[in-house]
Amino acid sequence: MVTFFPPLLLDLINGVMWPVLAGVAAYMPDFVDFKFRKFLWRQDIVVDPAPRDPRTKLSPRRIKINKLSEAERWRLYYIRGYVGRVLEEREGFAKFTLRDETGEILVIARDRDYTKLRETLGSTIEEAARAKRRISISGFLDIGEDGKPYWNVADAPHPQLIANKVAEAIDRAYELGRMVTIKIHNIRVAGDFYRRFLVHYDQDNKRIIVYMGPLVSTGGLPLEGTEPPEYRKLGVAYTKYSFRKVYPRPTIIDAFSGPEIGYVKSGEVVEEVFIPWHRGFSHSVTASLIAGVVVGLLALLVGYTNYLYLAVACTLGYLAHVLEDQLGFMGSNLLPPLTKKRVPGLMLFPTRPGLMNFATNWLMLALMIWNLNRFSPQLGVTPYKLIRLSTVIQSIPVHLEDYALLGLLIAPTLLVYLAGVVDRSLFIRKYRAPGVEEATRKETLEEALEEVGGY
Amino acid sequence: MIVVEYFITVFDVILWGLMGASLGLALSWIPGLHIANLMILVLYATPLFTGGNEYAAPYFALGAVVAFSFMSSIASTYLSVSDESMMLMLFPSQRYLLVGRGHRAVLLYCIGALIGALFLAVFMTTIGVVVMPIIYNLFSPYYWFALLAVVLFMFLSEWPKESDLGRSGLERLWLAWRQILGGLLVFFASGVLGLYATYSGLIKLEVSFARLTPLFIGFFGLPWVLRNIISRRTLPAQDTRHVVETAPSAVINGATSGIIGGGIAAFFPVITGGMGALIGGHMASSRGDDAFLISQGAARTVYYTGALFFLFHPTMRITRGAVAWLVGGLYTPKAWIEFYYGAALIILVAGASLLGTIYMSKAVAKLLTRVSYAKISAVIAVFLVALVYYLTGFNGLILLAAATAVGFAAMVFNTRLSYCLGALILPVLLNITGYTDEALTLLGIR
Numbered sequence: 001m002v003t004f005f006p007p008l009l010l011d012l013i014n015g016v017m018w019p020v021l022a023g024v025a026a027y028m029p030d031f032v033d034f035k036f037r038k039f040l041w042r043q044d045i046v047v048d049p050a051p052r053d054p055r056t057k058l059s060p061r062r063i064k065i066n067k068l069s070e071a072e073r074w075r076l077y078y079i080r081g082y083v084g085r086v087l088e089e090r091e092g093f094a095k096f097t098l099r100d101e102t103g104e105i106l107v108i109a110r111d112r113d114y115t116k117l118r119e120t121l122g123s124t125i126e127e128a129a130r131a132k133r134r135i136s137i138s139g140f141l142d143i144g145e146d147g148k149p150y151w152n153v154a155d156a157p158h159p160q161l162i163a164n165k166v167a168e169a170i171d172r173a174y175e176l177g178r179m180v181t182i183k184i185h186n187i188r189v190a191g192d193f194y195r196r197f198l199v200h201y202d203q204d205n206k207r208i209i210v211y212m213g214p215l216v217s218t219g220g221l222p223l224e225g226t227e228p229p230e231y232r233k234l235g236v237a238y239t240k241y242s243f244r245k246v247y248p249r250p251t252i253i254d255a256f257s258g259p260e261i262g263y264v265k266s267g268e269v270v271e272e273v274f275i276p277w278h279r280g281f282s283h284s285v286t287a288s289l290i291a292g293v294v295v296g297l298l299a300l301l302v303g304y305t306n307y308l309y310l311a312v313a314c315t316l317g318y319l320a321h322v323l324e325d326q327l328g329f330m331g332s333n334l335l336p337p338l339t340k341k342r343v344p345g346l347m348l349f350p351t352r353p354g355l356m357n358f359a360t361n362w363l364m365l366a367l368m369i370w371n372l373n374r375f376s377p378q379l380g381v382t383p384y385k386l387i388r389l390s391t392v393i394q395s396i397p398v399h400l401e402d403y404a405l406l407g408l409l410i411a412p413t414l415l416v417y418l419a420g421v422v423d424r425s426l427f428i429r430k431y432r433a434p435g436v437e438e439a440t441r442k443e444t445l446e447e448a449l450e451e452v453g454g455y
Numbered sequence: 456m457i458v459v460e461y462f463i464t465v466f467d468v469i470l471w472g473l474m475g476a477s478l479g480l481a482l483s484w485i486p487g488l489h490i491a492n493l494m495i496l497v498l499y500a501t502p503l504f505t506g507g508n509e510y511a512a513p514y515f516a517l518g519a520v521v522a523f524s525f526m527s528s529i530a531s532t533y534l535s536v537s538d539e540s541m542m543l544m545l546f547p548s549q550r551y552l553l554v555g556r557g558h559r560a561v562l563l564y565c566i567g568a569l570i571g572a573l574f575l576a577v578f579m580t581t582i583g584v585v586v587m588p589i590i591y592n593l594f595s596p597y598y599w600f601a602l603l604a605v606v607l608f609m610f611l612s613e614w615p616k617e618s619d620l621g622r623s624g625l626e627r628l629w630l631a632w633r634q635i636l637g638g639l640l641v642f643f644a645s646g647v648l649g650l651y652a653t654y655s656g657l658i659k660l661e662v663s664f665a666r667l668t669p670l671f672i673g674f675f676g677l678p679w680v681l682r683n684i685i686s687r688r689t690l691p692a693q694d695t696r697h698v699v700e701t702a703p704s705a706v707i708n709g710a711t712s713g714i715i716g717g718g719i720a721a722f723f724p725v726i727t728g729g730m731g732a733l734i735g736g737h738m739a740s741s742r743g744d745d746a747f748l749i750s751q752g753a754a755r756t757v758y759y760t761g762a763l764f765f766l767f768h769p770t771m772r773i774t775r776g777a778v779a780w781l782v783g784g785l786y787t788p789k790a791w792i793e794f795y796y797g798a799a800l801i802i803l804v805a806g807a808s809l810l811g812t813i814y815m816s817k818a819v820a821k822l823l824t825r826v827s828y829a830k831i832s833a834v835i836a837v838f839l840v841a842l843v844y845y846l847t848g849f850n851g852l853i854l855l856a857a858a859t860a861v862g863f864a865a866m867v868f869n870t871r872l873s874y875c876l877g878a879l880i881l882p883v884l885l886n887i888t889g890y891t892d893e894a895l896t897l898l899g900i901r
Binding site for chain 1: 547549550553554589590592593594596597599600603604607608611612614615616617618619620621624625627628631632635708711738739740742743744745746747887888889
């Protein structure tokens with residue numbers, strides 16, 4: 001936005017660095033959210049389905065048998081010890097005891113988990129027992145039909161843990177009447193792979209369904225043969241109260257970091273607020289005005305002559321960020337304190353959000369070129385305007401050539417925006433048309449399940 | 456009428472270009488060995504380039520740089536593997552290697568590099584002929600502003616990787632900011648080393664052209680090699696089939712972001728490929744491992760080759776990058792035909808480098824699963840140290856040791872390794888803003 005103001009451009013030419021603050025202001029909304037609010041946000045319920053080893057920062061972490069309790073049920077750990085009695089072993093199933101220095105526990109391996117365990121051990125369980133080898137077995141604590149705890153051999157936590165905690169968060173939000181935030185940690189394993197899982201909100205049946213998926217890379221590429229077996233793929237929990245998810249797609253959790261999800265009572269239902277610390281006050285018109293005033297005052301205090309231009313450039317830079325964010329789905333709280341809630345954005349180009357980003361970047365670049373071209377002679381950078389459309393297209397009047405150039409430069413952006421509007425209406429027709437809501441949700445779920453892998 | 460006489464022949468271009476490409480292909484797989492270091496050795500140690508055919512140096516360098524753009528993927532894929540417990544995020548090439556797909560990573564990189572080379576040659580000789588001089592004239596008064604903006608963007612956009620593990624808000628905030636502050640520390644430590652290398656006289660005047668060599672080998676080469684030795688990692692068997700499957704969208708997205716990033720880095724002084732790729736990735740919303748690897752190939756090729764190729768433009772008079780500065784002392788373009796020959800050479804060498812890199816990758820993949828990875832790394836470490844000593848003497852080794860410590864610090868803090876470019880950026884920023892004297896006094900250099 002600095003390029004709109006010739007005095008600021010002149011300062012840049014002369015090596016005065018103050019105008020750089022306008023660029024900083026344009027990034028400030030995300031900086032505030034992602035460098036401060038994210039960390040300081042209150043987390044009411046924390047779900048760590050697969051705690052990491054404090055040294056390697058990878059899952060699973062070792063747990064001693066005497067530390068296993070109801071609170072640890074369904075979390076992925078590994079135990080290290082010696083095979084005791086082998087109670088049963090056949091193709092696709094094994095039941096045996098494992099003891100470490102703190103106690104003994106029954107272990108059950110079934111389906112592919114049995115096969116993988118044998119691959120890891122390089123022998124049968126019987127042979128491992130006879131060899132008196134110390135072995136590590138990953139899995140989770142579960143309770144059998146007889147009410148007795150056992151160690152279920154697995155390479156992923158059971159999704160029931162996550163489903164239960166999400167349902168608990170929704171019910172607590174209703175009962176407390178305030179926002180309850182749940183933090184769901186992601187699962188990072190060796191090789192920098194992440195276990196992908198999906199939280200689906202079945203609002204009609206007041207059910208939370210969590211699907212455990214395959215390992216994926218940070219780029220989202222699934223690793224073949226890492227899907228959990230059917231018996232531990234699904235976790236379902238019921239809520240006492242109704243809830244609503246605004247965006248039709250389920251929440252997918254894999255690489256980078258697990259999300260914080262807020263739940264807040266709105267009338268008689270609980271609404272989901274995805275990453276509630278984001279796009280609040282920091283992403284508002286109000287904040288953009290404050291940013292301009294603060295920077296302007298600061299510049300005035302240190303005696304910077306063009307403080308007023310700088311204040312306006314900062315406000316415009318900040319505002320450009322806020323407005324650009326309205327092109328997507330999440331939107332923001334635009335006018336606090338007058339408005340209290342995040343309002344959804346325009347959701348342009350929902351199928352290709354990256355293209356909107358690119359088009360907006362081009363718009364900024366186009367504005368820079370346009371401004372630099374028209375101001376260059378005035379600033380003494382060039383003796384004349386370098387781009388003069390009237391010399392190429394004779395029919396363009398000289399006094400209108402700047403505007404013609406602007407139109408030409410921003411035309412690609414406008415075309416993409418227009419395509420974004422068309423894409424949006426097609427998307428809404430597909431996902432939101434009355435009467436097809438149920439079918440839509442199913443379709444959306446199917447689509448997301450495909451993403452989670454292998455369903 | 457002034458007639459400009461020139462004596463360039465297609466034979467010259469092909470001969471010198473392919474000789475340069477051969478050198479680039481033969482040596483660019485060594486980690487930390489930047490093509491500029493090689494050029495220093497070759498151009499100034501060989502009388503052929505300084506006293507003979509004036510077209511030898513530029514086309515030799517162009518061939519070498521294109522080959523380097525491709526072949527350096529071998530080092531970044533196979534010779535910078537890390538233990539994932541030491542880093543909170545691996546590069547996609549490292550991850551691919553650890554699951555036996557290192558060759559696939561190289562193939563993806565090469566796809567990007569080839570697209571980058573073709574784009575560069577075609578764009579620069581068509582639209583670029585008209586557009587680039589205008590862009591150059593419009594933006595040149597604001598170069599330092601662009602540089603400062605990119606540096607600030609790097610810090611502002613740093614993604615804290617460890618913060619999730621904190622139990623309280625303050626602990627999470629500390630873990631996040633520990634990484635960001637670590638990045639700042641690395642940037643300023645590198646900057647201080649850059650000031651010492653440039654102004655202190657530690658490096659003798661006669662080899663001042665190589666003053667940054669110990670730093671760059673220390674920042675980007677030696678820490679990886681030493682880590683390979685320490686971690687004693689073994690590699691799984693690699694799939695070396697010449698087959699790669701990827702989505703067309705990944706190719707388009709990766710190539711676009713790479714070309715944007717590489718273009719920014721080639722055009723703006725001091726901004727490097729890594730910094731350009733960061734911006735390109737944000738602009739094109741680049742996502743996914745395949746797109747990342749393709750973008751790396753495109754970005755590095757457009758950056759390294761594009762920066763040098765500007766030198767061949769007979770009217771723009773832009774010198775960008777260390778190799779261009781070296782060659783610029785020996786060559787000034789006189790006619791457009793030299794520029795067009797350069798574009799043709801880029802395509803020719805890109806094709807040859809593609810084949811060379813693919814077969815080298817296959818060979819290295821097989822070798823690394825048979826020969827001790829730690830031993831290969833030890834040999835490379837000795838070579839890098841010897842090279843620094845040969846070029847810059849004992850004082851160079853002191854700088855190398857300090858730079859290696861800074862490179863390690865970047866890994867420990869889990870920050871971007873590109874903060875080490877503070878060695879280049881900080882001295883430039885101080886110079887532009889007029890604070891160099893104060894900084895040198897503060898450091899006791901002056």
